[in-house]
Amino acid sequence: MKDLTPQEMLRIDLHPPKTPWMDIPVKIKPGVYCYPAKPEKLEIVGMPNPHKWSPLDDDWGLPEDWKEIVLQGMRERLDKHRSFKIFMDICVRCGACADKCHFFLGSGDPKNMPVVRAELIRSVYRGEFTRAGKILGRLAGGRKLTEDVLKEIWYYMFQCTECRRCSLFCPYGIDTAEVTIIGRELINLLGLNINWIQEPVANCYETGNHLGLLPHTFKQNVEFMCMDIEEFVGIKIDPPFNRKGAEILFVTPSGDVFADPGIYTLMGYLLLFEHLGLDYTWSTYACEGGNFGFFTSLEMAQRLNAKIYHEAKRLGVKWILGGECGHMWRVVHQYMATFNGPADFLEEPVSPITGTKFENAKATKMVHISEFTADLIKHNKLKLDKSRNDHLKVTFHDSCNPSRGMGLFEEPRYIIKNVCNNFYEMPENTIREQTFCCGSGAGLNAGENMEIRLRGGLPRANAVKYVHERFGVNMLACICAIDRAVLSASMSYWVPEVKVTGVSELVGNALIMEGENERSVDLRGEPIPGRGEEVSEDV
Amino acid sequence: MAHGGIDQLIGILTEQKGSIVEKWIQKIHETYPPETANFFRKERNKFANPVGSTIQEAAGPIVEELLEPRDSEVFYKHLDSLIRVRAVQDFTAYAALSIFFALKGAIRDIIGKQVRREGLEWALLEFESRVDRMALLAFDIFMQCREKVWEIKRDDLLKRPFVLSGGMCASYMVRRGQKHLKKAKGSNNPSLN
Numbered sequence A: 001m002k003d004l005t006p007q008e009m010l011r012i013d014l015h016p017p018k019t020p021w022m023d024i025p026v027k028i029k030p031g032v033y034c035y036p037a038k039p040e041k042l043e044i045v046g047m048p049n050p051h052k053w054s055p056l057d058d059d060w061g062l063p064e065d066w067k068e069i070v071l072q073g074m075r076e077r078l079d080k081h082r083s084f085k086i087f088m089d090i091c092v093r094c095g096a097c098a099d100k101c102h103f104f105l106g107s108g109d110p111k112n113m114p115v116v117r118a119e120l121i122r123s124v125y126r127g128e129f130t131r132a133g134k135i136l137g138r139l140a141g142g143r144k145l146t147e148d149v150l151k152e153i154w155y156y157m158f159q160c161t162e163c164r165r166c167s168l169f170c171p172y173g174i175d176t177a178e179v180t181i182i183g184r185e186l187i188n189l190l191g192l193n194i195n196w197i198q199e200p201v202a203n204c205y206e207t208g209n210h211l212g213l214l215p216h217t218f219k220q221n222v223e224f225m226c227m228d229i230e231e232f233v234g235i236k237i238d239p240p241f242n243r244k245g246a247e248i249l250f251v252t253p254s255g256d257v258f259a260d261p262g263i264y265t266l267m268g269y270l271l272l273f274e275h276l277g278l279d280y281t282w283s284t285y286a287c288e289g290g291n292f293g294f295f296t297s298l299e300m301a302q303r304l305n306a307k308i309y310h311e312a313k314r315l316g317v318k319w320i321l322g323g324e325c326g327h328m329w330r331v332v333h334q335y336m337a338t339f340n341g342p343a344d345f346l347e348e349p350v351s352p353i354t355g356t357k358f359e360n361a362k363a364t365k366m367v368h369i370s371e372f373t374a375d376l377i378k379h380n381k382l383k384l385d386k387s388r389n390d391h392l393k394v395t396f397h398d399s400c401n402p403s404r405g406m407g408l409f410e411e412p413r414y415i416i417k418n419v420c421n422n423f424y425e426m427p428e429n430t431i432r433e434q435t436f437c438c439g440s441g442a443g444l445n446a447g448e449n450m451e452i453r454l455r456g457g458l459p460r461a462n463a464v465k466y467v468h469e470r471f472g473v474n475m476l477a478c479i480c481a482i483d484r485a486v487l488s489a490s491m492s493y494w495v496p497e498v499k500v501t502g503v504s505e506l507v508g509n510a511l512i513m514e515g516e517n518e519r520s521v522d523l524r525g526e527p528i529p530g531r532g533e534e535v536s537e538d539v
Numbered sequence B: 001m002a003h004g005g006i007d008q009l010i011g012i013l014t015e016q017k018g019s020i021v022e023k024w025i026q027k028i029h030e031t032y033p034p035e036t037a038n039f040f041r042k043e044r045n046k047f048a049n050p051v052g053s054t055i056q057e058a059a060g061p062i063v064e065e066l067l068e069p070r071d072s073e074v075f076y077k078h079l080d081s082l083i084r085v086r087a088v089q090d091f092t093a094y095a096a097l098s099i100f101f102a103l104k105g106a107i108r109d110i111i112g113k114q115v116r117r118e119g120l121e122w123a124l125l126e127f128e129s130r131v132d133r134m135a136l137l138a139f140d141i142f143m144q145c146r147e148k149v150w151e152i153k154r155d156d157l158l159k160r161p162f163v164l165s166g167g168m169c170a171s172y173m174v175r176r177g178q179k180h181l182k183k184a185k186g187s188n189n190p191s192l193n
Helices: A006-010 A039-044 A066-080 A082-089 A102-107 A114-129 A131-140 A147-157 A165-169 A176-188 A195-207 A215-232 A262-276 A298-315 A327-340 A369-378 A400-405 A410-419 A450-471 A481-494 A503-510 B006-015 B017-029 B034-042 B050-067 B072-086 B093-117 B121-158 B170-186
Strands: A248-251 A280-282 A319-322 A366-368 A394-396 A475-478 A499-502
Touching (some): A039 A195, A066 A082, A066 A114, A082 A176, A102 B050, A114 A131, A114 A147, A165 A176, A165 A400, A215 A262, A248 A298, A262 A481, A298 A327, A327 A366, A366 A369, A369 A410, A369 A503, A450 A481, A450 B050, A450 B121, A475 A481, A475 A503, A481 A499, A481 B121, B006 B017, B006 B050, B017 B050, B017 B093, B050 B072, B050 B121, B093 B121
Parallel strands (some): A248 A280, A248 A319, A319 A366, A394 A475, A475 A499
């Protein structure tokens, strides 16, 4: 508002206009948008129209025939994806989804209502592709594709985390996430991706993981965690890497390897595998379960996912075990078998410890760590001292993709209840299939868009605040690497008394390891109340 | 005409508290687009409507505390919850905090005529000074919230890939660094104390 004169300041009307949404021009604001993709990161994976541009400039450096490119892209996708065509045609704008989006609930911006967000594209579909829309224009809910419309679509496609909560409430089953997926594909035809997605995609293509960690660095980071385990638990672990002939290949998001508090979840995995004497291996090539390609285009998701089966084949493993991740599981569960399968060189997964056949993983040959761990607990195969987690009052955040994408509700809860004595559920309309997104999924976990992240994180945080105030909850458990990173930020703003953990970290703390020390500190090196010693200061 | 006292005004305000709070809430809702205001008003489930319920839960206790200051912590907590939401929403600073001045309007709308009738204008000015002090406190909280946002942004930045150097995990380095510092402080290193 710095351009206003004092006289103008005095005339400011604080009430928003009551104009229809199509007449409210988009204002792109810092704190909401993510920085544009660097051209070289687009070039690495051969994506079109790499160029330098800024969302705040009038000129986005679009190619001359940009409009035809987008409309042709839409035409192709309407033909290719029957679901997209249906979602464009059948919405009756009943509004059932309108108030179900965390971004709308947190921001109050009506264009964050899923129906309106999809309508941004649907109006172009009507105006450019349907007879009624071409003739009647706005009367039929149609409009032409202009630069302003494109900018509006761009702005709001990156204010949707593809969490699919809205789709639960749609009487027609419209999945707005799929509209966003296609919307982002169209944006990418013009080289307008955001860097927070594009750089991980390029890194993943070149080195196998989002961070671009080279094999020796990846290995070194895991070994650092082993050093911490040696210090805090008192046992030495020597994890296997790229070991041919291992029974199981373990794949987890690289966030577990570098990001706090994901690294403690990784320590939990290491302890669990050591506890079991599991015949497994890490891979420094299939070293990323996450797939930011999924936030770019379905083809890119397929390309980046391919390494998992390739590596499983190269190493000659029998099946794949996957760590705690969100969208990795959406891609694995709903796409991998058809993207890059059939994986007929692998066997139907069987737990070598309990003999349980994971029939649900028959198609993908990939088992979720929570299913694997819950099965171990059910068969009494883990020695656990749950009192080590007594200082924690835990609640569980269902991550969007494992819950709505694959129906994984009970296993994590079963694990938590077996490794912790204090577990409290958040209110019913905020958990399981109705869970609220962390607010930063689908590649929106950048730093520059923190305001929109915090808005989107409010509905989840609001429920956490409730269990914190009512039951004294001080730990939010989850099974997603992005959740672990971004909920920490969200909590520090909304409910700073609550910390964030992966479920496997809780398991690691409770596991009684052979040859362990007195376990007076947890995997974070923090003293466990009532267990004597202060944290060791040795470095 | 002699002006009436603040006690008399507080009595009237207390009597009309319900209507004043309702009016204030309406004025807060009106700072959002109409569809949103409508939703904030209608949806009663606390978890389905976090912003609306925050406004609903905070407005009453804030007015009560202005009428009869009792528990400054409760007062602060409710102010914080209102401001914390608006500090990250699509408002400029003045628009975010305008809601506290809107309370004056709400009070005048409800008891303005009675105030004039009973010659309580001076008392109302005195009471409005309390509202102004609350607004000043709100500036403090707003700034704390904004600074927190920047702190979170900074922390996020530290974790970014380009911080990686020497092939070592960034968060591991930060954690080790903190440990070093703690240890050095513990040993009474004069350069650190």
